[in-house]
Amino acid sequence: MNHWQELDRKFFMNTGHRRLGVTLVRGEGARVWDDQGREYLDFIAGWGVNALGHCHPVVVSAIREQAGKLTQVSMDVYNVPQVELARLLLETTGFDKIFFASTGTEANEGAVKLARKYGKLHRNGAYEVISTLNSFHGRTLAMVAATGKPVYQAPYTPLPAGFLNVPYNSLEAIQQATTDKTVAVLLEPIQGEGGVNVPDDDYFKKVRAWCNENGLLLILDEVQTGMGRTGTLFAYQRLGVVPDILTVGKGLGGGVPISAILVKEKAAVFGPGDHGHTFAGNPLMCAAGYATLRYMLDSDVPGNARRMGQYFTEQLKDLRKKYSFITDIRGRGLLLAIEFNKDWSAEIAKECVAEGLLLNNMKPNAIRFMPPLIITIKEIDEAVGILDRVLARVSSPDRSGLVIGEGVKV
Numbered sequence: 282m283n284h285w286q287e288l289d290r291k292f293f294m295n296t297g298h299r300r301l302g303v304t305l306v307r308g309e310g311a312r313v314w315d316d317q318g319r320e321y322l323d324f325i326a327g328w329g330v331n332a333l334g335h336c337h338p339v340v341v342s343a344i345r346e347q348a349g350k351l352t353q354v355s356m357d358v359y360n361v362p363q364v365e366l367a368r369l370l371l372e373t374t375g376f377d378k379i380f381f382a383s384t385g386t387e388a389n390e391g392a393v394k395l396a397r398k399y400g401k402l403h404r405n406g407a408y409e410v411i412s413t414l415n416s417f418h419g420r421t422l423a424m425v426a427a428t429g430k431p432v433y434q435a436p437y438t439p440l441p442a443g444f445l446n447v448p449y450n451s452l453e454a455i456q457q458a459t460t461d462k463t464v465a466v467l468l469e470p471i472q473g474e475g476g477v478n479v480p481d482d483d484y485f486k487k488v489r490a491w492c493n494e495n496g497l498l499l500i501l502d503e504v505q506t507g508m509g510r511t512g513t514l515f516a517y518q519r520l521g522v523v524p525d526i527l528t529v530g531k532g533l534g535g536g537v538p539i540s541a542i543l544v545k546e547k548a549a550v551f552g553p554g555d556h557g558h559t560f561a562g563n564p565l566m567c568a569a570g571y572a573t574l575r576y577m578l579d580s581d582v583p584g585n586a587r588r589m590g591q592y593f594t595e596q597l598k599d600l601r602k603k604y605s606f607i608t609d610i611r612g613r614g615l616l617l618a619i620e621f622n623k624d625w626s627a628e629i630a631k632e633c634v635a636e637g638l639l640l641n642n643m644k645p646n647a648i649r650f651m652p653p654l655i656i657t658i659k660e661i662d663e664a665v666g667i668l669d670r671v672l673a674r675v676s677s678p679d680r681s682g683l684v685i686g687e688g689v690k691v
């Protein structure tokens with residue numbers, strides 16, 4: 282453990298694990314460097330944030346320029362970058378109104394507040410939100426209640442009331458949970474953190490129809506699937522349904538914290554004083570967001586995510602033919618996962634670090650890939666080559682030479 286890591290251990294409550302054990306100091310494109318000068322291919326990308334890679338020139342220059350002009354104002358005034366980003370997002374998607382926040386959790390929390398106000402105004406005070414088991418919507422108390430994972434919920438009970446967690450990919454479960462108290466259904470188009478779980482294609486069409494029949498709002502949480510990650514700008518565009526409320530985060534700022542709630546007119550019920558954050562519409566973040574989205578649209582970055590996702594999936598399928606302990610390859614675009622019939626993912630991730638590849642071991646038996654969306658075939662080949670060598674080593678009868686614990690070779 283080096284100097285920075287010792288200080289980190291001393292200062293922080295151990296919420297972050299720091300599972301990969303490296304201290305990153307620089308990034309460019311799909312590559313990052315640690316404090317020892319070692320280079321890595323980054324297939325975590327700040328947990329699916331660095332859509333254009335690290336320090337993309339258009340994002341860096343937008344931040345530089347805006348930092349010299351105006352970085353923060355209050356919600357009591359107008360500011361230009363937030364209007365520019367709002368216009369681009371709304372014109373591109375066809376939503377009617379927007380609200381900016383900083384994190385995905387805040388966007389979801391705001392979306393639920395919005396739904397509750399809608400319930401007060403239009404649904405006799407209905408307030409319950411149906412979300413799904415294995416979902417992930419954030420870590421505030423209300424979003425922990427929405428996140429259907431008992432392990433995240435147990436330490437914090439009693440949780441805020443008004444959330445029902447039902448099985449994913451089941452319209453029947455949503456139907457059974459719906460009562461006259463229900464105001465909205467909150468879903469991820471693909472469950473990201475919960476395991477890259479891809480539902481049936483018609484699930485969302487059926488849920489949309491159920492929401493229409495029963496006057497419920499459909500909230501799609503695209504914090505992880507949005508901003509090109511799954512091969513279209515937003516995953517809902519491929520699903521053939523339009524939500525009433527869409528939440529966006531992660532990739533929106535190209536690496537800086539900004540999120541948004543996009544709303545159809547009928548659900549745009551916030552009025553003066555109903556909601557706000559100190560940093561809502563922060564000009565610096567909005568300038569970075571505008572540069573990111575402009576580049577993404579002009580260069581068809583979602584198209585690259587789609588093509589590279591297909592290529593990457595084929596390479597992973599080839600690995601599956603080679604290693605029988607790989608049981609599943611799933612996902613869409615550049616949100617992909619590989620699953621094993623053994624709890625080897627921590628070991629595999631550690632071994633990959635030693636070979637210069639950063640991966641997210643999201644479950645004991647599964648790894649998630651979220652590379653930057655500007656990734657190339659050459660970089661995918663390099664990553665797959667590393668993975669191939671590591672899988673061979675981890676599964677060989679002679680397991681000497683494996684990295685264990687704090688990066689020590691045995």
Ligand SMILES: Cc1ncc(COP(=O)(O)O)c(C=O)c1O
Nearest residue numbers: 384385386417418419473504505
């Ligand atoms: C689908 C989804 N919603 C919400 C969040 C929370 O976003 P944040 O961590 O920016 O608050 C995440 C984070 O991983 C997510 O994947």
